[in-house]
Amino acid sequence: MSKTFKSFTEYIDYLSSKGFSFGIEEFGFIEFGKNYTGSTDQVVIIALELTLKIQREFDGAFFISLLEKFKQENIANKKQAKKHLEELNII
Structure with a gap:
């Protein structure tokens, strides 16, 4: 991700402009994960980006597990x- 985003909604x-569609x-679910883990927007963006790259779609359970791992570590x-994630052989 070469572009910097101020918020996860951005x-x-x-x-969405690149063709990914997110419904309500x-x-x-993304908002819930952010609040549940107390993650910053930047960590949410990282988890979302990696979820999409690894799973090739939005997988809510995987996304939440990434947020939890990132918080724990x-x-x-x-x-x-x-x-x-490389150390865990996920990527």
Whole structure:
């Protein structure tokens, strides 16, 4: 992700412009995951991006599990997230 986004809603708008569609249910699930884990918008964007790249679609359970892993490991940026997922053989 070369572009910087201020909020996860801005990132979802960007994805929508690229052909990904998010309904109210998916958007609500993303919001729930953000609040449930107390994640920042940047961590939510990272988890969402990696969910889409790994699963090739939005998978709510996978997304939440990434947010939980990132919170548990105090991951705050994309480089840390990718390294952690590589260590877990997820990517």
